[in-house]
Amino acid sequence: MNQDMSFNEENTKGVKQPHNDPLVITLTIEGFNTKRILVDNGSSADILYLPAFQQLKLDPRRLRPFDSPLVSFSGNRVYPKGIVTLMVTVGTYPKQLTRQLDFLVVDCPLSYNVIIERPTLNKWKSATSTYCLKAVLAAKENYTWMMEEKEEDKVEALEEVELVEGKTTKTTRIGTTLSPEMRSRLIQFLKENLDVFAWSHEDMPGILPNVIEHKLNVNPEKKPIQQKRRAFAPKRNQAITDEVNKLLAVGFIREVNYPEWLENDV
Template sequence: MHWVIVDNGSSADILYYPTFQQMRIDRERLTPTNAPLVGFGGTKVFPLGVITLSVTAGDYPRHITKEVMFLVVDYSSAYNAILGRPTLNSWKAATSTYHLMIKFPTKYGVGELRGNQIAAQECYIAMLEMEDQQQTMCIEEQRALAEPIEELEEVSLDDSRLERTTRIGTLASWPVRQMLTTFFRDNKGVFAWSHEDMPGINPTVMVHKLNVSSSFPPIRQKKRVFAQERDKAIAEEV
């Protein structure tokens, strides 16, 4: 387990295929995925699939067990797996690269997961000796972007507010496009160009919440006093 790299910069949890084979997991358990991984050098790696495994961290009783969704990658590496931000966030973990340590809250106090300095040095040397060392640093998961299959024409919906426009496809015939434009103009009230155009949104549709633990009481900060010139500048900016 010391051959697992903890990477705060990785947007995905990665399991290398040689490790997957050593774990004797049936390949039919893999869920297909078409999202490639992009490394520092811009090279794309397509995972074999996704698998969810149970991972336990820490020593009893200060330990946690979480389900981790790994992207299985068919590449040789100095490491067995990469634990990225999804897992670290689910653990609410704080990492220290200097101490090779992770701390996370548990039901019985703060749990710890310590790395091995010797194993870390061996992994680093092995990585440098590999021909393609960038393959171990798959840090970003690239999502496929939908592109329009036709050119779009911008049409105005309000003659008094020329900035209020929308786009329609150009493959449709001219009468159909005219009919769409007339329909959009007659129902321009459903479009929103600013927050003022969206009053009374149901919280079940969209709501903003602060990710703050309810067990911590709110703290009122001290009032800040500024010079008269700064107070005037602040008032003008607000």
């Protein structure tokens, strides 16, 4: 296309440096805005994880057989549920690119919904910058634009606000992007409603069981299994002990004896 695709320091605006964050974007797949899409330059297959496939309400009959396994870094083999062709749109009108992509549907836990791999980036004539957390696309219309995670998906920086003067234990956090007027109004509103805050365990007298109640959904006819006791590191064990003592002191929990069934602390 005889186009220069480049990045500069201006493209790092909004990115906290230094960082080792992955490039995560939002794309439109089959008409749905799909978040948590990892851009990976190192692999050769586009992956759609089964929970995302189900959330897109795709017909399972669209899956075509795929017999070859995927091999992870650890050497484990994962056999895809199948391969599916989906319509993917990058960007927003008028600067957008719509193409069909073949995804391998994989059923295994991961924090992402989709992984876009090297062959697709090459088809899109895309250049990525992990430093800037952005990608540039070259298109026939002779323009370049940035695709990146939407502003509303980013984690906003927070500031700590003291709600009771002189008491550093009674604070909360608010966003740093508020206008001065909105910031002042929000702080005043929070101060006027201090009674809704629980500063300690003692401030939470409890919830009536008819409002909400947590139960273990177990079959009483089945024999309980005793877990093998886990050993915790000293610091973690002390943290558990401190938390248990807090809950005991305010009556949230009580000590009981189960000779046949025990569970480790969570």
